[in-house]
Amino acid sequence: MTSDDAPPPQNDGWLVCLDDYVEGALSGQEMDAFEDELFARAAGARRDEDTAFFDAMARNAAWLARHAFGFRGGSTRQEVEALMASGRRRVHLMDLGAPGPKQLSAWPEGTQIVVTRVGVDLRGTTDVQVDVSFDGQTPIKTFRDCEYDPTDGALYAVCHEPLARLAFGQPRVVAQVTAVRAGQREVVGVYDARRGAP
Numbered sequence: 001m002t003s004d005d006a007p008p009p010q011n012d013g014w015l016v017c018l019d020d021y022v023e024g025a026l027s028g029q030e031m032d033a034f035e036d037e038l039f040a041r042a043a044g045a046r047r048d049e050d051t052a053f054f055d056a057m058a059r060n061a062a063w064l065a066r067h068a069f070g071f072r073g074g075s076t077r078q079e080v081e082a083l084m085a086s087g088r089r090r091v092h093l094m095d096l097g098a099p100g101p102k103q104l105s106a107w108p109e110g111t112q113i114v115v116t117r118v119g120v121d122l123r124g125t126t127d128v129q130v131d132v133s134f135d136g137q138t139p140i141k142t143f144r145d146c147e148y149d150p151t152d153g154a155l156y157a158v159c160h161e162p163l164a165r166l167a168f169g170q171p172r173v174v175a176q177v178t179a180v181r182a183g184q185r186e187v188v189g190v191y192d193a194r195r196g197a198p
Contacts, residue, residue, distance in 0.1 A: 074147035075156040080115050089113045099189030114164035120189045121153035125179035136174040
């Protein structure tokens with residue numbers, strides 16, 4: 001997560017448009033305009049910043065895709081420890097601990113992979129879901145069918161740094177963890193993380 005002296009989130013709207021483009025959610029006119037913008041960015045003054053951002057994202061995504069945990073909804077502690085011990089990527093582990101208010105802190109310059117540990121105990125539950133919002137009310141992303149570590153029940157999320165920066169660069173990030181236990185969905189924990197004092 002980032003602190004007040006960390007770089008602000010970049011390309012928020014651009015990334016949303018790119019996602020819509022890839023998913024085929026744009027109209028024909030919007031698609032044409034977006035493709036024109038792609039060519040303009042490749043040839044124009046904005047090339048360096050945007051190209052570096054998306055190149056880093058693409059490289060790390062391709063690397064993560066070769067690992068079983070890379071695009072699952074959660075990893076195990078053993079997988080994370082193996083990733084960190086491999087030395088093949090600069091990994092930062094951010095342990096959020098127990099639910100509650102949290103203070104966002106910066107990760108080291110040059111970090112390539114951000115691992116977030118969410119210290120809940122999900123053992124004995126199914127259908128784990130994490131709803132993320134920037135205001136505590138309106139989810140902007142829902143992670144479904146998340147896997148948790150079998151030894152302590154914690155969630156380990158592995159994310160490449162450009163996307164982690166987009167999320168954790170926000171002034172406030174709220175994550176609500178829910179799961180089904182004994183046939184009933186329950187709130188396991190809520191994390192309210194902000195830049196500055198909790």
